[in-house]
Amino acid sequence: xxxxPFCKKEIESSTTICPICKMGLVEKTPSAQTSSxxxxxxxxxxxxxxxxxxxxxPNKSSNLNKEFKLPNIGNGWIISIVGSILLTVVLNYHGAxxxxxxxxxxxxxxxxxxxxxxxxxxxxxxxxxxxVLFSSPYSFNGQGxxxxxxxxxxxxxxxLITNDGKKVYSVYIRANNSYSIKNINDGVYRLLFSFGxxxxxxxxxxxxxxxxxxxxxxxxxKTTDDQYGSQYKGYDITLNxxxxxKATTNPIDLNVFDKY
Numbered sequence: 001x002x003x004x005p006f007c008k009k010e011i012e013s014s015t016t017i018c019p020i021c022k023m024g025l026v027e028k029t030p031s032a033q034t035s036s037x038x039x040x041x042x043x044x045x046x047x048x049x050x051x052x053x054x055x056x057x058p059n060k061s062s063n064l065n066k067e068f069k070l071p072n073i074g075n076g077w078i079i080s081i082v083g084s085i086l087l088t089v090v091l092n093y094h095g096a097x098x099x100x101x102x103x104x105x106x107x108x109x110x111x112x113x114x115x116x117x118x119x120x121x122x123x124x125x126x127x128x129x130x131x132v133l134f135s136s137p138y139s140f141n142g143q144g145x146x147x148x149x150x151x152x153x154x155x156x157x158x159x160l161i162t163n164d165g166k167k168v169y170s171v172y173i174r175a176n177n178s179y180s181i182k183n184i185n186d187g188v189y190r191l192l193f194s195f196g197x198x199x200x201x202x203x204x205x206x207x208x209x210x211x212x213x214x215x216x217x218x219x220x221x222k223t224t225d226d227q228y229g230s231q232y233k234g235y236d237i238t239l240n241x242x243x244x245x246k247a248t249t250n251p252i253d254l255n256v257f258d259k260y
Contacts, residue, residue, distance in 0.1 A: 098216045100190060100252065101165035103259040124198035124208070126155055127172040130179050133157065133204060134170040143232040144184030144221030146191075150177055151240040154195040154209070158239070159260050163188040163218055167260045172199070173239075184221050191215045193239055194257050205258060212257035213249040 002013050007021040017024055150156045150173045160169040160181060168189065173179045192214045196206020215237075223232040238245065 098218075098250075100192070100214055100256065101161075101163065103161075103256075104164070104166040105259075125201070126174065126199050127201075129172070129174040129177040131172040132170070133172060134159075134167060136166075136168045139168045139185050140183040142183055142185035142221065143223050143230060144182075144186065145232075145234040146181040146184060146219070147234070147236045148173060148179050148181070149236070149238045149240075150175060150179075151238060151242075152176075152195065154197060155199070155206070156239055157194045157196075157206075159192045159194075159257070160184075161190050161192065161260050163190060165260075170260075186221050186223055189219045189221065191219060191237065192252065192257055192260060194254070195239075205254075210254055212252050212254050214252050216248045216250055 001010050002015075003009065004011055004018040004021060004023065006023040007018060009018070009020045011018055011020070146160065148158055148171075153175050155175050156173045158171055158173055158179075159167065161167050168184075169181055171179055171181065192212065194206065194210060194212040196210035197208040198206060200207050219235055221233055223230055225231070237247075
């Protein structure tokens, strides 16, 4: 027996409707629903006349994580072959996908730079943002524009060279600053950059925490004329890694960087 919660009369325990007050006695519990995870869908990119390039850290191949098992044979010639294969794999992996051209030396501006190590003193030396270190007098009669943003915590030196290895432009860009190279002639170019601390004006390079990289892609500046006038290509470059960046870079030797 149980009491009806409405009329307070005793009724059978299995009764679902009170025979006295006719009220329903069965509770319905709403089922819990779990909200689904939100998925972010980025908006489609806006159309623009300019190509946008951003730096992104290259992903290493997942094949390098696979375990290599040596055959259970004791012959020395097999071990030698395996060693040669491993050396070939390592060399192929570390090779640049788009090697830089050999630098074309400019004999009119060649300098003898000493490689003697220098102990820097605090405070560190640096240049004003946008200080031009080199500019070819024959390469800036066009309409090409290259916008460069350095969102890293280190100062940088950016070098623009032709696709055959001739240096065109070199500029100093401070940390968290930007700079635009304008009036670039039509042509195909490569872009190199170096990070570091404590600039040495005599050697024209950083003395501490130096590193150098080169963009794998080339930059093709081309001006065309149509009914609307001259149309030209421009590029936006971000030296620091950004979300969604697609342009890859490859480390280069500092001695190679200094030759351009």
